[in-house]
Amino acid sequence: MLGVCYYPEHWPKARWKEDARRMRELGLAYVRIGEFAWALLEPAPGRPEWGWLDEALATLAGEGLEVVLGTPTATPPKWLVDRYPEILPVDKEGRRRNFGGRRHYCFSSPAYREEARRIVTLLAERYGNHPAVAGFQTDNEYGCHGTVRCYCPRCREAFQGWLARRYGEVEALNEAWGTAFWSQRYRDFAEVELPHLTVAEPNPSHLLDYYRFASDQVRAFNRLQVEVLRALAPGKFVTHNFMGFFTDLDPFALAEDLDFASWDSYPLGFTDLMPLSQEEKARWARTGHPDVAAFHHDLYRGVGRGRFWVMEQQPGPVNWAPHNPSPAPGMVRLWTWEALAHGAEVVAYFRWRQVPFAQEQMHAGLNRPDYAPDVGFYEAGQVAEELKGLKLPPPGRSPVGLVYDPEAAWVYEIQPQGAEWSYLGLVYLFYSALRRLGLDVDFLPPGASLRGYPLVVVPSLPIVGGEALKAFQEAEGSVLFGPRSGSKTATFQIPPELPPGPLQALLPLKVVRVESLLPGLGEPVEGALGKYTLGLWREWVESPLEPLLRFGDGRGALFRSGRYLYLAAWPSRELLEALLGLLAKEAGLSPRPLAEGLRLRRRGPWVFAFNYGPEVVEAPAPEGARFLLGKRWLPPYEVAVWEEA
Ligand code: GAL
Numbered sequence: 001m002l003g004v005c006y007y008p009e010h011w012p013k014a015r016w017k018e019d020a021r022r023m024r025e026l027g028l029a030y031v032r033i034g035e036f037a038w039a040l041l042e043p044a045p046g047r048p049e050w051g052w053l054d055e056a057l058a059t060l061a062g063e064g065l066e067v068v069l070g071t072p073t074a075t076p077p078k079w080l081v082d083r084y085p086e087i088l089p090v091d092k093e094g095r096r097r098n099f100g101g102r103r104h105y106c107f108s109s110p111a112y113r114e115e116a117r118r119i120v121t122l123l124a125e126r127y128g129n130h131p132a133v134a135g136f137q138t139d140n141e142y143g144c145h146g147t148v149r150c151y152c153p154r155c156r157e158a159f160q161g162w163l164a165r166r167y168g169e170v171e172a173l174n175e176a177w178g179t180a181f182w183s184q185r186y187r188d189f190a191e192v193e194l195p196h197l198t199v200a201e202p203n204p205s206h207l208l209d210y211y212r213f214a215s216d217q218v219r220a221f222n223r224l225q226v227e228v229l230r231a232l233a234p235g236k237f238v239t240h241n242f243m244g245f246f247t248d249l250d251p252f253a254l255a256e257d258l259d260f261a262s263w264d265s266y267p268l269g270f271t272d273l274m275p276l277s278q279e280e281k282a283r284w285a286r287t288g289h290p291d292v293a294a295f296h297h298d299l300y301r302g303v304g305r306g307r308f309w310v311m312e313q314q315p316g317p318v319n320w321a322p323h324n325p326s327p328a329p330g331m332v333r334l335w336t337w338e339a340l341a342h343g344a345e346v347v348a349y350f351r352w353r354q355v356p357f358a359q360e361q362m363h364a365g366l367n368r369p370d371y372a373p374d375v376g377f378y379e380a381g382q383v384a385e386e387l388k389g390l391k392l393p394p395p396g397r398s399p400v401g402l403v404y405d406p407e408a409a410w411v412y413e414i415q416p417q418g419a420e421w422s423y424l425g426l427v428y429l430f431y432s433a434l435r436r437l438g439l440d441v442d443f444l445p446p447g448a449s450l451r452g453y454p455l456v457v458v459p460s461l462p463i464v465g466g467e468a469l470k471a472f473q474e475a476e477g478s479v480l481f482g483p484r485s486g487s488k489t490a491t492f493q494i495p496p497e498l499p500p501g502p503l504q505a506l507l508p509l510k511v512v513r514v515e516s517l518l519p520g521l522g523e524p525v526e527g528a529l530g531k532y533t534l535g536l537w538r539e540w541v542e543s544p545l546e547p548l549l550r551f552g553d554g555r556g557a558l559f560r561s562g563r564y565l566y567l568a569a570w571p572s573r574e575l576l577e578a579l580l581g582l583l584a585k586e587a588g589l590s591p592r593p594l595a596e597g598l599r600l601r602r603r604g605p606w607v608f609a610f611n612y613g614p615e616v617v618e619a620p621a622p623e624g625a626r627f628l629l630g631k632r633w634l635p636p637y638e639v640a641v642w643e644e645a
C-alpha cells in the first residue's frame with residue numbers, strides 16, 4: 001500500500017540498483033516516475049532515447065517494484081516551445097508566460113494537443129505492455145501555478161466555438177448574459193472576447209461560462225491522453241494527481257475518464273496557506289490542521305467513485321509555502337495511516353531523495369541529498385512494518401453526505417459580495433464541525449443519489465439543476481442547506497422567484513435581501529438551539545415557517561420544513577456543532593464531541609483515532625475494545641486502531 005516518487009534521471013546510474021533495493025527493503029511497492037522527463041525521453045524532435053528509461057524500469061522491476069509511469073506533458077522541452085511558440089500560455093494580465101518553469105502550455109493549443117498525443121503514443125507503444133508498469137498518471141497536477149485559465153488567441157477562438165455550441169444562436173447568449181446591460185450586446189459569437197483586462201468588472205455570466213470552458217478544455221486535453229493509453233496500454237490503470245484546495249477545474253468531470261483519482265497531500269504547506277488566524281496556524285504548524293488531509297481524502301474518494309491514491313505525501317519540510325517547518329515527530333506516519341483509514345489504496349511519498357539542485361532543492365525527501373535516510377524514511381518504514389500484520393477491511397459508506405460543487409466556487413469567486421466569502425472556507429467549516437463530532441463524511445457532486453444517507457449537508461449550492469433537485473427530493477435523511485443556496489440560475493442571474501429558487505419546492509421561503517457584514521460585526525441569534533453570534537453574511541427571509549433561530553431584529557436565521565433545513569447566515573463553529581449534533585442524533589447516529597486534536601475515522605468495523613494535539617488524549621473506544629494498533633491513551637501524534645462489534 002506504500003510507494004514513492006522517484007526521478008532516476010536526477011541520479012547517477014550507478015545508484016539506481018541500490019535505490020531500488022532499499023525501496024523494496026523499506027516495504028514500498030510502487031514507484032512513480034517519468035512525469036517531467038520529456039526532454040530526456042526525446043532530446044531532439046522525433047529522436048526518442050528510451051535506453052535510460054528501459055534500464056530504470058528493469059532495475060525497479062528487478063526488485064519487484066511496480067511502476068506508475070507519468071506522461072511528461074507538464075514540461076514540454078525547449079525545442080518544442082521554440083518550434084511552436086504559440087503553445088505558451090498567456091496570463092490574465094495578457095503576458096505570455098515563458099519556458100523555464102513547468103506547465104508552460106495552453107490546453108487549447110492545437111499544436112500542443114498534437115504533440116501531447118504524439119509523445120503519449122510513443123510512450124504507450126513502448127511501455128503499454130511492460131510487465132513492471134502497473135498504470136499511468138496523466139500529466140502532473142493540472143492547473144498548478146494558475147494554468148487552467150489561459151488568455152491566448154487560441155483560447156479565444158475555442159471559447160467562441162464552445163459558446164456557439166452551448167447557445168446555438170447569439171441572441172440566446174445575449175439573453176442568458178443580460179447583455180442589455182452596459183451596451184454589451186453581441187451580433188456574432190466571433191465578437192466575444194475573453195473576460196479579462198476590462199475597465200470595470202466583466203459580466204459574471206461571461207466569466208462563469210469562461211471558467212466552465214477552461215475546465216472543459218483540461219478535461220478534453222486529459223481525455224486525449226486517456227484515449228491513447230486505453231488503446232495502447234490495455235489493462236493498465238490511468239489516474240491523475242489532483243491538488244489540494246484547488247477549484248479551477250471540475251475534478252468530478254475529469255475523473256469520469258480515469259480509473260481512480262489521486263491527490264497530492266502536503267498538510268503543512270496547506271495549513272500555512274489556509275485562511276486561519278495566526279494563532280491557529282501556529283498551533284497546527286507541525287501537524288497540519290487536523291481536517292486538512294482528511295477533507296481531501298474524502299473529496300477525492302468521491303471524485304474517484306470510491307477509489308483514490310495519495311500520489312504525493314509530504315515527507316518532511318517542503319519548499320513552496322510561505323514558511324516550511326519540520327513535521328512533528330510521528331506525523332509522516334500519522335498522515336499515512338490517516339490516508340489509509342480514509343480508504344487510500346496506496347500512499348506514495350514525494351520524493352525518494354532530496355535533490356541538491358534546481359527549484360526544489362529545499363524540499364525534503366525520504367532520504368537526504370547525501371544518500372543517508374532522513375526522518376520520513378523511518379516513519380514510512382514503521383507503517384510498512386505495521387501493515388504487515390494487518391489486513392484492512394474495505395471502507396464502507398459514511399453516514400453523512402456532503403454535496404460539493406466545483407461550480408459554486410466559481411460563482412462566489414466571480415461575485416463574492418462580501419470580501420471574506422469563500423466557498424472552500426464554508427465547506428471546510430461544515431466538514432470540520434462534522435469531524436469534531438466524530439462523524440465520517442462522503443463528498444458527492446450535485447445530482448448524485450443521496451439515498452441511504454441519514455444526514456446530508458449542502459454548505460452552499462448557488463445553482464440548483466434539475467438532477468440536484470431530484471436527488472434532494474429523493475433524499476431519505478435530513479438535508480441542511482447553507483446560505484446562498486439556490487441563489488443563481490445556470491446562467492448567473494437571480495432566479496425570477498427569488499432565492500432559493502428551485503429549492504422553494506422543498507422549503508416555503510423566499511430570500512428578499514442579503515447583506516455581507518464587516519469582520520467583527522456580529523449579529524446575535526437566539527432560539528430553541530441556543531444563543532449564538534453570527535457574522536459575515538445574513539439573509540432576510542420571508543416565510544410562513546416558524547424559525548428555529550431568530551436574529552435580534554426578529555427575522556429568522558434557521559428554518560425547517562420536514563426533513564429540509566435552510567440556514568440564512570454564515571454559520572459559526574459553535575452553531576454548526578450544535579445543529580449538526582442535533583441532526584445527527586435525530587438520524588440515529590452517535591455524534592461525540594472530540595478533544596481538540598483528536599479525530600476518528602471508520603473503515604469497515606475498524607475505528608482509527610489520530611491525535612494531532614500535543615497532549616495525551618483518550619480514544620473513545622468501548623470498554624474492553626481490542627486494539628489492533630496503539631492503545632487507548634494516545635500520546636501526541638499517535639495513532640490507534642480498534643475493532644468495533
Ligand atoms: C507537487 C508537484 C510535485 C512537486 C511537489 C513539491 O505540487 O506535483 O512535482 O513539485 O509539489 O511539494
Ligand code: ZN
Nearest residue numbers: 106150152155
Ligand atoms: Zn490559451
